Amino acid sequence: MANPYAHASAPTPPREEQAMAFRLVNRKLRQADSPATRNAALGLNHELWSILFRDLGSADNRLPPVLRQDCTTLARWSMAYSTRALLKDLPLEPLVAINEDMAQGLS
Numbered sequence: 001m002a003n004p005y006a007h008a009s010a011p012t013p014p015r016e017e018q019a020m021a022f023r024l025v026n027r028k029l030r031q032a033d034s035p036a037t038r039n040a041a042l043g044l045n046h047e048l049w050s051i052l053f054r055d056l057g058s059a060d061n062r063l064p065p066v067l068r069q070d071c072t073t074l075a076r077w078s079m080a081y082s083t084r085a086l087l088k089d090l091p092l093e094p095l096v097a098i099n100e101d102m103a104q105g106l107s
Helices: 014-031 035-056 065-087 093-106
Strands: none
Touching: 014 035, 014 093, 035 065, 035 093, 065 093
16 A cells, blocks of 8 residues: 655745745735725734734744844734724835735745
8 A cells, every 4th residue: 555645745944834824815915996895904914013013022033132022023013004004094014015925035
C-alpha cells in the first residue's frame, strides 16, 4: 500500500504564513466594492493587527526590542485607522501600503 503522506508538501514556515495573511487582507481591502465588503475587509485587517499586537506584547516574543516597538506602533496605528475608516469614508490605500511592507518584510 502506498504511503498517503508521501506527496504531502512541507509545512509552510510561520513567517510565510504571516505574509500570506497580510496578502489575503490586502486582497480583501482592494476588492471591497460595497459598504458590506469594505466593513468586512476592515474588520479582518483590524483582527490581523490585533493578533500581531497581542503577540508583540507576549513575554515569549523574541523580536529585538526596537523592532518590537516599531511593530507595536504600526499595529496601534493600523487598528486605529481601521476603526476610523469604519466610521468615515477614509481611503484604504494607507492600510494596503503598510500590509504590503509587512508581507515583503516577512517573505
